[in-house]
Amino acid sequence: MTDTLRRHELDETPSARSRHEGRLFNAVFTGHTNTPHRIGFRGEFALRLGPRLADQARPPEISCEQVMAVADVGEQHLPFFAG
Numbered sequence: 001m002t003d004t005l006r007r008h009e010l011d012e013t014p015s016a017r018s019r020h021e022g023r024l025f026n027a028v029f030t031g032h033t034n035t036p037h038r039i040g041f042r043g044e045f046a047l048r049l050g051p052r053l054a055d056q057a058r059p060p061e062i063s064c065e066q067v068m069a070v071a072d073v074g075e076q077h078l079p080f081f082a083g
Contacts, residue, residue, distance in 0.1 A: 009037075009039065009073050010039065012073045012074055013039055013071035013072065013073055013075070014071050014072075014075060014076055014077055014078050015039075015041060015069065015071045015078065018045070021049070022046070022049065022057060023045055023046040023047075023049070023060075024041060024043060024044075024045060024046075025043060025044050025046065025060075026043045026044045027041065027042065027043035028042045028043050029041065029042040029043070030042075030043075033070060035070075037072060037073040037074070038070050038071070038072050038073070039070065039071050039072075039073065040068070040069070040070045040071075041067070041068070041069045041070075041071070042066075042067065042068050042069075043067060044063050044064065044065050044066070044067060045063060045064045045067045045069075045083060046060030046062070046063045047060065047062040047063060047064055048060060048061040048062040049061070064083040065083070066083060067081070067082070067083040068080070068081075068082045068083070069081040069082070
């Protein structure tokens, strides 16, 4: 197994929508775990995003710090999320 993530693998996980919305930030780790087809994330998760003005990203209004989550490729739900 290779340690690099393929783009379509990330897009097939439940965390893809959160990543595209910019809710996952300050990532300490994003990559494969020891279980095949499982991707882990450690970092911060924005619960409420601030308003965007003139295409400038604002810091989140409310965030969950030190989040740990795993996502299985092809599944619809996160099997593990702690924060």
